[in-house]
Amino acid sequence: MPFKRYVEIGRVALVNYGKDYGKLVVIVDVVDQNRALVDSPDMVRGQMNFKRLTLTDIKIDIPRIPKKKSLIAAMDAADVKNKWENSSWGRKLIVQKRRASLNDFDRFKVMLAKIKRGCTIRQELAKLKKQSV
Amino acid sequence: MGKRVVFLKQLPSGLLLVTGPFKVNGVPLRRVNQSYVIGTSTKVDISGVNVEKFDDKYFKKEAKKKKTKTEGEFFESEKEEKKTLPQEKKDDQKAVDGALIKAIEAVPDLKAYLGARFSLRSGMKPHELVF
Numbered sequence: 001m002p003f004k005r006y007v008e009i010g011r012v013a014l015v016n017y018g019k020d021y022g023k024l025v026v027i028v029d030v031v032d033q034n035r036a037l038v039d040s041p042d043m044v045r046g047q048m049n050f051k052r053l054t055l056t057d058i059k060i061d062i063p064r065i066p067k068k069k070s071l072i073a074a075m076d077a078a079d080v081k082n083k084w085e086n087s088s089w090g091r092k093l094i095v096q097k098r099r100a101s102l103n104d105f106d107r108f109k110v111m112l113a114k115i116k117r118g119c120t121i122r123q124e125l126a127k128l129k130k131q132s133v
Numbered sequence: 134m135g136k137r138v139v140f141l142k143q144l145p146s147g148l149l150l151v152t153g154p155f156k157v158n159g160v161p162l163r164r165v166n167q168s169y170v171i172g173t174s175t176k177v178d179i180s181g182v183n184v185e186k187f188d189d190k191y192f193k194k195e196a197k198k199k200k201t202k203t204e205g206e207f208f209e210s211e212k213e214e215k216k217t218l219p220q221e222k223k224d225d226q227k228a229v230d231g232a233l234i235k236a237i238e239a240v241p242d243l244k245a246y247l248g249a250r251f252s253l254r255s256g257m258k259p260h261e262l263v264f
Binding site for chain 2 (some may be wrong): 100101102103104105108109112
């Protein structure tokens with residue numbers, strides 16, 4: 001029951017509401033009880049309400065409010081991008097984005113592939129059932 | 134239901150000239166209004182197809198011959214008229230589809246795609262779908 005992900009300087013969070021929806025940002029300072037100063041390599045440093053953030057497991061080592069260059073260097077050193085893309089949460093989001101971007105022809109091809117996969121699975125299952133009888 | 138066809142060109146009247154191709158899904162060379170169509174981002178190579186000769190006059194209906202009807206003839210005449218498609222139009226269809234089907238078969242699964250119908254299933258949100 002205890003908390004595992006804390007709001008701290010260097011905590012990586014996912015923006016879940018607003019203009020920067022879906023971006024990964026780093027908490028670089030805490031403004032007050034409700035807001036954090038937040039920064040990311042591709043955005044201007046600014047404040048965000050905690051309600052707009054979902055904390056991740058990733059934390060990087062930075063001093064309070066680093067310069068953009070040192071923030072980027074720290075993110076590279078901690079390999080945030082790869083850690084995120086290999087985590088199950090990150091992988092799920094990537095799959096969701098891919099599915100949303102499929103065009104009508106792609107959806108047709110996916111349907112054919114699903115049918116083919118189900119067919120081979122059922123054939124293997126039938127073989128195994130026959131053996132065990 | 135939602136037939137998937139190949140768009141060839143826009144005619145001067147604003148209607149779209151499309152073809153199935155006929156062998157693939159039964160849609161002949163015909164005109165269709167933009168409002169009843171969803172454009173997709175899938176493209177087929179139609180450089181081998183010549184659509185210069187098709188325009189709105191080609192699709193105009195032939196003027197019906199006026200017949201004077203007496204009571205006896207009134208019931209019979211409806212059965213005698215049969216409209217067959219002129220051979221020239223059948224040849225045009227074959228010419229256009231010949232080159233087109235070769236281009237379609239070059240892309241894997243595209244022929245099956247054009248032969249299938251489109252419909253909205255449960256969970257599909259049209260305003261979120263990418264076509």
